[in-house]
Amino acid sequence: MKLESWIRLAVVAGSVGAIELLCRTGVIPNSVMIPPSDMALALASILSSGEMTGDIVSTFTNVALATLITVVLGFVLGQSIHAVPWLRASIEPLLASYYSVPTFMFYPVFIVLFGIGRAPIVAIAVLLAIVAMIMSTLNGLDRIPAVLRKTAHIYRMSRVATALLIELPAAAPYLFTGMKLVVAYAFIGVIASEFILSGSGLGYRIAYAYNNFENGKMYGLMLLVLVSVTLVNSGLNAIDNRLQARRRR
Amino acid sequence: MSVRSEPAGTEAHAEIKAVTRVFELPAGTSLHALGPIDLDLRRGEFFAVVGPSGCGKSTLLDVLAGLAAPTDGKVVFEGKAVAGVPDGVGVVFQEDASFSWLTVEDNVAFGLRRSGLDAAETKRRVDYAIGFMGLKEFAAAYPSQLSGGMRQRVCIARTLVLQPRLILLDEPFAALDQQTRLLMGDELLRLWRETSATVLLITHALDEAAMLSDRVGVMSARPGMFIDVVQTGWERERDSRVVSTPRFGEITARLWEKLRIETMKIMGAADRAPAAAGENS
């Protein structure tokens, strides 16, 4: 492992250790936060008892769906916007300001459109993540050297063939960066929606535990989310590094 | 070969004595980049350094300017050992070092303003430097609005304005096209004559070295050492038109004779290098 990875590990371990100490000695009161070790124990008991497996599966399914839809839809939209320069110039300021508006206040809209259940949650997550995908797509398409498209012309490739065989692979590293963001936003969108507005899923369970002062369960679930996100990110980063290495100039 | 054979009485403006520079690489190995190398720069001379890629030319400049400390050996400037960048040394880099957030005028004035010179004198020197480098029309423009050649002129003006006694240039015209290079060479000569500074020019262009300098040092492949020093014998009032003289051809030929072998070494064709000049390989 590289030096920086060791230092990072040390920093994280040190911080967790410090928090554990502060909790155990009462500097951080138990009503606010329980020690990390107790969080881990609570998580273990949740997982082994299987009482929340349904919710866990539900949340992860939602995230996967949201990611898939966002990536495909976002890429297509990004391509379309990129192809029409004046459209892009008009939309870009909107995209930049997009995140100021809490889009999940449109949840009721989606309930009416799609009914209660998985769909509104996935819809909000998609709404949240899609702008990141569109912006990464635009960025990635920008970075394709003009000479590659000229080459495609010389081979007399169709628009679709150019997009799939030339543009997609060439822009892939940047698109992948977008995908990492999409997964992050999908998690945020799904869990936030479940937290505030739903009756099932991890987010709902955390809110339930919070409202019923079940700190143990609540922190155990929060730990689960933390660990899942970190694992997924590490996986994506590993793939990203492989992609970047192949493209190193 | 050491470059020490100056006539008695000519003072050395800067000296490099038995300097080596070894880099410690992250992987744990070391890179012997330069030396042991010696160089005596006479006050007011124009000295060019040519050599194959990677021979340590830029490292030589770093050491001379005080930007890097030698692993072994001494660097002396105006009689004092060099530690850090000494007063009176100016450097023009290969990359465009003009500050993109300042106008040409503010760029040129930058060093002076930091040094606490009074405003009137600053303005006088800045206007002079800008005029000298032909930038008067562009004084209020930003570097992003200028061509590569003009930006290098801004960097040269910024150096000039501090009235350095030793000017080091690291392949300053590498990014420019050939015609611009030739004209910039003339400008450099004009600058040199006006300021009576000592100039060390690093270049990979043989013609540039041959036409501009009093002496040309040829460096070997890494680790770089001088393998030849050629006296050009030009008079002080020269310009790029010396290229039409026979002497220019002789100088360039002699430089290439040595340089070709060194260059082929780094290209991995050393066993094909001819033993003597004139042989066809």
Place this chain on the structure above:
Amino acid sequence: MRVNRHIGAVAIFLVLLLIWQALHTIGGEIVLASPAETALKLYSMLGDGSFWENVAWTSYAFVLGLVIAAVGGVSLGLALGVSRLSSAVAGPILINLYSIPKVTLYPLVLLCFGLGISAKVAFGVMHGMIPMTIFTMNAIRQMKPVYLRSARVLRLTPLQTAWTVVLPAILPEVLSGIRLGFSLTLLGVLIGEMFASSHGLGFLITSAMNVGDTETIMAIAVLLAAFALTSNAILVFFSRQVAP
């Protein structure tokens, strides 16, 4: 192209308006209030004193959060960015921290800060600070190395180097980070109000959601969108002046 851009903006606006009206016609009042109803509601809200009180609550928390996020974020970015090692160590940690659905930390924040304005400011900072740090760190990493060498040749002190060379060189990217952080900080404050406050625009949104008052929801959405667009435009204009 300039003219096209403005025509394009108007065209987009009209298209959005059409979609809005269509959704209203299909779904009815309970889905979305119509543009016309929203306009009326907005007009009456702007004349209502209690509305402006809520705006004041939100603004106060927002400005406070933004200042803390910007100063803290950029300083942290500078401190971490100067050394290769520290930026390599800190980079992934920051990105991972940022990817955690912040909503899972909300209970923690509320437990720490209580239900008052400090919680809302904390939410805002939580959302806005890390992007600013990351942008600042990246800006330093991408700065042209020749600038630092020039500073050494000009014999500047470290402080002079930082203030007259490094800071101006990285300013454009730092400002980009601040623009992004601006939106995110506002979002954080609104979310905080939405479920842990009895004041502010976020609170108004939640109340409206609970009773199905789509007119208010849309009116506030329009207001927020207008504010976001205007402030982004102002920030872009300002960045161009400061960092040509």
